[in-house]
Amino acid sequence: MTAVRPTGGWIIASSFLLAFLATSIPLSGWPGRLWPDWVAMVLIYWCLALPYRIGIGTGWVVGLLVDVGRGALLGQHALAFATLAYLTVQTHRRIRVLPPWRQAISVLAFLLLKQFLVFWISGVIGYPPRDGWYLAPAVGGMIGWPLLFVILRDARRHFQVT
């Protein structure tokens, strides 16, 4: 593989920022329950597109910032996001060749695992989930994936992020 000069870091950073803002929109009712964790999905996207650049370390740092932003335990999302990045990087060659709607199935599996990890840790520190709805954002993520994929792919091509 030839060495690629990394460009467009600001696109990656601002995609994470926008994802964080999108995730913080307070919604009520079932849209609020299904509203996905866009940060996790953006992380999956960049791990698929630029696995040599965005990986476990980036995932961990993003997760730590999410922890601070959400007031969660320091390391809770960091652990979940690092695991998410690991799974994506290890399987990116198989997932990348699929059309977005089929990628969404893998994304669903990853997001389910991520939700499970985050809420497992919450449960350990005394906040167990009270019903099964905590897995719903993963389903929302699956539905939203094709849209996010197309947006980020076009952004990556247009700004030539490598």
Next chain:
Amino acid sequence: MAALKPSRRIHYLFTVNPTATLQLGLWVALSIAMMTVDHRYRALDGLRDMLATALYPVHYLARLPIDLQGWLSENLAGRAALLDENAQLREKQVFLNTQLQKLTTLEAENRRLRSLLESAVNTPERVLIAELLSVDFDPYRHHILLNRGRRHGVHVGQPALDQQGVIGQIIRTDPLTATAILITDPNHALPIQINRTGVRTLALGTGNFQELELPHIPNNEDVKVGDLLVTSGMGGRFPRGYPVGTVAKVEFDPGSPFAHIVARPVAQLDRIREVLLLENELDATRLDPPTPP
């Protein structure tokens, strides 16, 4: 990739990064260590402070659409609507002013009687107004982030209220922000009193914004739907007499010694925008152990 032979292509698809598993192990170990330290010893508050300060602009940005919406609805409201609202407010002010007149005499009388009884005088409380920055995304944990922090004099344990009643208390302070736990958080208990009868109990959070649970009230106790709950001042965190909720459901279960009572908070906890933080002057003295005579 097109140049690869089919067998090589399959091999390519299943190639993994051999060091990735090791990397993941290290990061996971670091996360677990950090979570343990953060949860057990609260030793990472410096790091959290630093990152929270760096993230402040992001929170500010996240609030922007909400502020903008408020600004737009205020500025684009019709003249008639504004006049109408103005008239309503004026009316309300007259009403409140008459009540306030009564209150000042009552307060003076109360103070005089209390001094006769030699009990502690309720000093007026200082109030700090904070705005909501964000809500915890974890739906089972009712924490909110406020835009006032240590710099502004916020400290842990400070009671938080809105116009209607008690909403919670501060559990963590950063230089520019503070986190408050709401009374409906499953890990929160608030000492309360039923205003009509004076029965003391706790209001436990349930994880539902509309529900508080009142445990340990015997089946034969006089509790009715609609009874107002106020803070009892026990525990020394919350000053006495602030409204908390109203009893919404009373169920007597013959098989259990206690009634199943559910209350609804008076504050609209899922619609908070501004929060009043009370600075109770009595706090410090109240928490001290009583001195022997």
